[in-house]
Amino acid sequence: MKISVPRTLAIGAVLFVLGAAAGAQQRPERFAVGTASAARGQTATGVISVPAGSDAGYDIPVAVIHGARPGKVLALAAGSHGTEYASIIALERLIQQLDPRDIAGTVIIVPLINPASFQRIVPHLNPVDGKNMNRFFPGWLQGTQTERASFVLTREVIEKSDHVIDMHGGDIDESLRQYSYWTKTGNAAQDSISRDMVLAFGLDHIIISADRPRDPNASRYLENTATLRRKPSITVEAGRAGTVEPEDVQALIDGTLGVMAYLRMLERPVRLVEHPVWMERVVSVASEASGIFYPLVERGSYVAEGMKLGYITDYVGKTLSEARAPAAGIITFIRAVPSMMQGETIANIGVIAR
């Protein structure tokens, strides 16, 4: 991996003059995120430093792929949940695969927002402060580690981008079928671009998300932080239950290349998925009991209202509770492990849009 050395001031000044002469809209010749500073046509890697505060600081790894020609800035993020492995591995692969000589514009890749979760194999949360790293955006510097990390990601990644793709998947305890989210803001021009982005990404199941917070100062989610700053952005989900299946990794890589084609960052044909299944809302089913969970349906299957999804027994085999579908729809994910605590999620059902 190439790490660029800063140019001299003199060369920088010449480039600045040339850049200014070529037009005010042109992006600067170098593009920097954290310590990763790439010259045009180069890839640089580095870190975004989360400063220490009430708890420890840490470094978030980042790569900047600064295309040979000007164009859009696309940020790709994964690993706010550090055990959603397929998404993390897909971004590691894209850092190697994307050649800046082929690209118009710039790709910022943040493959692992939450290394502590990855290293200690802790699903859902940052083990340092016990917070979900996709719920505290835009963050603040006086908070705990998750909030400070969210703050620096907002400033260094989201604010420097035109578009964001946030990648997730089924966590260790979630058996998930692939899908994406289209966030509908009510701004027709922006919604049309983000809609095309989910169609260009190519996953054939899409959740229409219309209930995200509207306050840019309390945006909670990474993608929503970009969306509320008028940057058409999407969230995608592939992978499940601690696995790194080639079909999941490939779907995330191919989807990214598809969106880059749509944004005219890569010269390749634009293909929009033609007849996706649109889901208008998600119904979450929580467990009424603690014990051993036995699933009766699979990820991706269609369930009718009232259908039995699974049951929970105590540790000597007595059935404590049965879970039934409160609405008809697609099982977007179902619990992948027998461990079950009361109140935890058994399954999510995507209700098909009419």
Ligand SMILES: [Zn+2]
């Ligand atoms: Zn996630």
